[in-house]
Each structure stands twice: as structure tokens, then as C-alpha cells.
Amino acid sequence: MEQQEYAQRGYLREDFRLFHLKGAMEEQLDWHYHTFHKLIFFLGGQSGYGVEGRSYPLEPGDVILVPQGCVHRPEAAPGAPYERVILYLSPDYLARAGTAECPLDSCFTLATARFRFVLRPQEERQALRRTLFALESASAQPGFGQELLAKSLLTQLLILLRRAMDAQPQAVESLASDEKIAAIMQYLSQHPTESVSIDDLAARFYISKYHMSREFKKAFGITVGSYVNSQRITKAKELLRFSDQQIEAIARACGIEDNSYFNKVFQKAEGITAREYRRKWRGQ
Numbered sequence: 001m002e003q004q005e006y007a008q009r010g011y012l013r014e015d016f017r018l019f020h021l022k023g024a025m026e027e028q029l030d031w032h033y034h035t036f037h038k039l040i041f042f043l044g045g046q047s048g049y050g051v052e053g054r055s056y057p058l059e060p061g062d063v064i065l066v067p068q069g070c071v072h073r074p075e076a077a078p079g080a081p082y083e084r085v086i087l088y089l090s091p092d093y094l095a096r097a098g099t100a101e102c103p104l105d106s107c108f109t110l111a112t113a114r115f116r117f118v119l120r121p122q123e124e125r126q127a128l129r130r131t132l133f134a135l136e137s138a139s140a141q142p143g144f145g146q147e148l149l150a151k152s153l154l155t156q157l158l159i160l161l162r163r164a165m166d167a168q169p170q171a172v173e174s175l176a177s178d179e180k181i182a183a184i185m186q187y188l189s190q191h192p193t194e195s196v197s198i199d200d201l202a203a204r205f206y207i208s209k210y211h212m213s214r215e216f217k218k219a220f221g222i223t224v225g226s227y228v229n230s231q232r233i234t235k236a237k238e239l240l241r242f243s244d245q246q247i248e249a250i251a252r253a254c255g256i257e258d259n260s261y262f263n264k265v266f267q268k269a270e271g272i273t274a275r276e277y278r279r280k281w282r283g284q
Contacts (some may be wrong), residue, residue, distance in 0.1 A: 012036045017095035018139050019086045025078050031071045031220050033230065035237075037089040037108050038066040039161075040074075041132055044083045051117035053185035053219060061117045062172065063128070063161065066103035067108040069234035070117070070189070071220060071227070085132060087154075088106035092241065092281075097155065104155065107162045110218060115186045119173040123163040131157045180205055181215050188224070192231035193255040198224060232256060233269045240278040247274050 012035075024045075031050070040049065042062045049056050049064045050065055051072045053098055056064070066072045091105060098104035111117050121128055135153040138146060176182035181205040188196075199225065202209035216224050230253040239250045251262035251274075266274045 008134075010168075012088045013088055015090050015097075015151070018087045018136055020084075021086065022083045022134060024075045024082050027078055028075075029073045031073050031222070033071050033157070034066070034088070034235075035068055036065075036071075037091060037094070037105065039066050039087040039089065040064040040066070041085040041087075041128075041269060042083075043085065045062055045076065045081035047080065047082045047084075049073075050075050050181060052189055053182045054117075054176050056118040056172050056174045058118070059120065061121065061125050061129070063120065063121065065108055065111040065117050065161075065163075069110050069223070069230055070112075072117075074102060079235045085136065091092070091112040091238070094158075095242065097151070102159070104158045107158060107165055110165055112161070112189065115190060116172070116174070118169065118174070119161070119165055120172050123170065124160055128157065128160050128164065131160060146162060178215060180207060180221060181212070181219055184212065184216065184224075185220070185227070189230055189231065192228070192235050192252060195257070196228075230269070231263050233266055235271075236274065236278065237261075241281050246270065250274070 014249060025047075040063070042049075042060060042064065043057045046052045047058050049058055049072070051066060052070050055075060056062075057066075064072075071097075074082070088103075091146070094103075094105040098106075103109070131153060134158060138150040166185065184201065184207075187201075187204075189199055196204075198213065199211050202212050206214070213224060216222075216227075220227070222230075234255045236250055239245060239253060243250070245253070248259045251257070251259050254262070256262040256265070263273055270277055272280065
């Protein structure tokens with residue numbers, strides 16, 4: 001991961017965290033990513049939102065879904081009114097709190113599979129809004145059962161959101177300044193473990209590899225290789241947490257045949273080796 005090009009922002013040590021922000025953006029943010037999932041409920045103002053290289057015009061009531069590892073940025077002009085509620089969500093918590101029949105991270109999985117990241121709920125809008133504000137209130141008011149109440153409301157919110165996505169599969173249409181580069185981003189996002197070279201990618205999309213590399217870096221502030229590695233590391237972390245596969249097998253499952261290269265990329269991204277990451281997560 002090339003941190004000087006492509007920044008990880010924010011951190012999350014809790015199961016989830018909620019922010020209600022009413023102030024305008026002080027400055028424009030570049031493309032960045034998180035190691036957790038993120039929901040943004042757009043309440044009002046003037047803003048769009050960019051996710052994975054595509055820009056979405058927003059209307060009050062829209063919900064932006066940002067799965068972990070996805071590059072994104074708010075597109076509100078500095079000083080413009082911009083009210084939103086933001087939820088940071090731990091992937092580990094959602095995995096523990098859900099069931100096989102009702103995985104609580106399914107709204108993020110579905111957004112990635114469809115490559116559509118902004119929802120404009122219709123029938124579910126008022127129910128989502130009521131549950132969101134109840135969650136905000138429960139999170140801010142100490143009292144008996146506060147944590148359990150907040151988590152139960154979060155569960156309701158995620159189930160309502162998934163139902164809204166099922167009822168409206170097309171979501172909100174997006175735009176891109178360069179459709180071919182956006183299509184490459186989509187392909188890489190949806191095939192994170194596929195072993196693909198720059199030459200193969202350029203041939204697949206009928207584009208010069210030099211032009212592709214230049215325009216990709218210009219659009220997202222990151223090289224194609226760095227983006228591919230970020231997606232692979234996100235997948236590797238999931239396997240390290242929830243499977244008992246050997247490190248070498250995980251590397252191959254993430255599209256990296258060379259185990260030493262995998263360890264180098266992982267340590268550069270996370271600051272620790274893959275083996276240390278697994279031990280740390282499992283509390284050893």
C-alpha cells in the first residue's frame with residue numbers, strides 16, 4: 001500500500017460509532033479508504049459522493065454504503081451546507097452479531113456485487129429515519145441496557161437497509177469522468193483475487209497500458225498495482241480472522257503465488273506480518 005498516495009483515514013476500536021455532523025466541509029478530501037464499513041445518511045445540503053471511481057448526486061434521504069477497503073470521498077464544496085449521520089461499523093462485530101440466514105454485513109456484500117453504492121429508499125425511508133434517530137438517541141443517553149438497546153437498534157437498521165436494497169435493486173445511477181477507467185476500477189473491485197497483469201488488464205479493456213496507468217493514478221491518486229494489493233489485503237484479513245488456512249494458502253486464495261511477496265505487501269499495509277495479525281486478532 002502506498003500510503004503517500006492513498007490514505008487510510010479514521011480508526012475504529014469499538015463495535016460501531018455514530019457521528020451526526022451538520023457543519024460544512026472545511027476542505028475537500030481526496031480518495032481514501034477505511035478498514036471498517038461505513039454508512040452515510042445524507043440529511044440535507046449540497047453534496048455528491050464518490051465511491052470506487054464513480055460519482056453519485058445526492059438527495060436528502062439517500063444512503064451511501066462504503067464497504068471496507070473501498071475508495072471514496074465526499075464531494076461537497078467547502079463551505080456548502082452538508083448535514084449527515086455517519087456510522088462506522090466493525091466487520092468483525094457484524095460477522096459475530098449476524099447469523100447464517102441473516103448476515104448483518106449483507107448490505108455491503110450486495111453493494112459490492114452490484115457495484116452500486118447509493119440507495120434512495122422509498123417505502124422504507126421513514127422507518128430507516130426513525131430507527132437511525134432512535135439509535136443516535138440510545139447511543140448518546142446512558143442508562144440501563146444502553147449498549148444492548150443500541151445494538152438491537154443497529155440490527156434493525158441494517159435489516160431495514162437490506163430490505164430497502166432488495167426492493168430497489170437499481171439504486172441510484174452514477175457518473176464517471178472516464179467511463180473506461182471506472183470500468184477497470186469496477187472489474188478490479190469485483191475480482192480482487194484474480195491474478196492479472198497490467199498487460200492483461202489493458203488488453204481486456206482495449207486501452208494502452210501507459211494511458212491506463214497514467215489516468216488511473218490521475219483519477220484516484222493510486223497506482224493500479226496498489227489498488228489491487230489493497231483489495232487482496234482486505235480479503236486476506238478476512239481469511240486470517242475466520243479461517244484456519246495456512247498463510248501460504250491464504251496468499252494463493254488472494255491471488256498472490258509468491259508467499260514472500262504476500263508477506264511484504266501485508267506488512268507494508270498493516271505494519272505487522274500476517275501471522276502476527278492472526279495472533280493479535282485471536283487474542284494470543
